[in-house]
Amino acid sequence: MSATVAVPQTQHAGEIERYTFAERLMHWLSGFTYLYCLGTGLAFYSPHLFWIAYVLGGAPTSRFWHPIVAIVFVLGTVWMHVLWSRDMEMTEGDKRWLDGIQAYITNHDEQLPLADRFNAGQKLYYWLMVYGALFLLFSGIFLWFPEYVPRQAAWVRRVMILVHEVAALVTIGGFIIHIYMSVFMEPASVTAMTTGYVNRGWARTYHRLWYLRVTGQKE
Numbered sequence: 413m414s415a416t417v418a419v420p421q422t423q424h425a426g427e428i429e430r431y432t433f434a435e436r437l438m439h440w441l442s443g444f445t446y447l448y449c450l451g452t453g454l455a456f457y458s459p460h461l462f463w464i465a466y467v468l469g470g471a472p473t474s475r476f477w478h479p480i481v482a483i484v485f486v487l488g489t490v491w492m493h494v495l496w497s498r499d500m501e502m503t504e505g506d507k508r509w510l511d512g513i514q515a516y517i518t519n520h521d522e523q524l525p526l527a528d529r530f531n532a533g534q535k536l537y538y539w540l541m542v543y544g545a546l547f548l549l550f551s552g553i554f555l556w557f558p559e560y561v562p563r564q565a566a567w568v569r570r571v572m573i574l575v576h577e578v579a580a581l582v583t584i585g586g587f588i589i590h591i592y593m594s595v596f597m598e599p600a601s602v603t604a605m606t607t608g609y610v611n612r613g614w615a616r617t618y619h620r621l622w623y624l625r626v627t628g629q630k631e
């Protein structure tokens with residue numbers, strides 16, 4: 413007599429669901445709104461990059477939409493926090509993973525503690541964007557409504573420009589690493605964020621703890 417093995421709903425055709433539709437929508441919303449703010453922000457930042465504003469519809473259009481699209485970016489980040497904050501909590505294993513990051517860079521993943529749904533590098537990037545968004549929002553409001561900053565406190569606006577620029581630069585650094593890692597180092601992760609699915613081998617290799625949990629396997 414053969415026993416029927418129940419296949420969890422999250423698996424089909426040898427693949428495992430990695431991202432739900434809501435997670436993918438949230439991710440692309442945050443990504444594209446960030447990219448728009450990045451392009452327009454760089455145009456305001458340097459005369460050498462002012463051409464970006466022309467490409468994006470002109471300077472007044474860019475100045476008008478930058479803070480509004482940025483609010484959508486912040487809302488996307490809040491949504492991300494609702495969906496992912498638990499998966500992004502740093503564990504003892506993550507701290508050891510970060511201590512051994514050299515092994516990751518040199519492709520010796522087998523020497524690292526097993527990763528859960530996200531590895532420690534992905535978690536770091538996540539927290540960088542969450543705090544980055546907070547700093548960008550806080551400082552951006554001062555730049556958005558300068559008429560409410562009294563003349564005697566003009567220095568406040570100057571400080572906020574600096575905070576906005578530093579927060580932008582730090583998130584740009586993380587963003588470049590994120591694109592490089594996902595597009596060039598782990599292209600399966602781009603497929604996952606597009607289709608929602610990964611193959612079992614990939615899940616087992618890169619996110620073993622998560623793989624064992626969602627498949628109910630022991631090893």
Ligand code: HEM
Nearest residue numbers: 449450453454456457479482483548549552553555556580
């Ligand atoms: C989160 C909410 C945000 C708000 C409310 C906001 C608002 C603004 C405003 C009003 C300006 C000034 C434009 C001007 O009159 O010169 C500005 C500049 C800028 N923004 Fe944002 N922004 C936000 C997010 C972002 C994001 C996500 C980025 C992407 C990296 C970004 C990058 C920049 C840069 C580089 C500048 C130029 C700073 C300078 O003048 O040197 N901002 N922002």
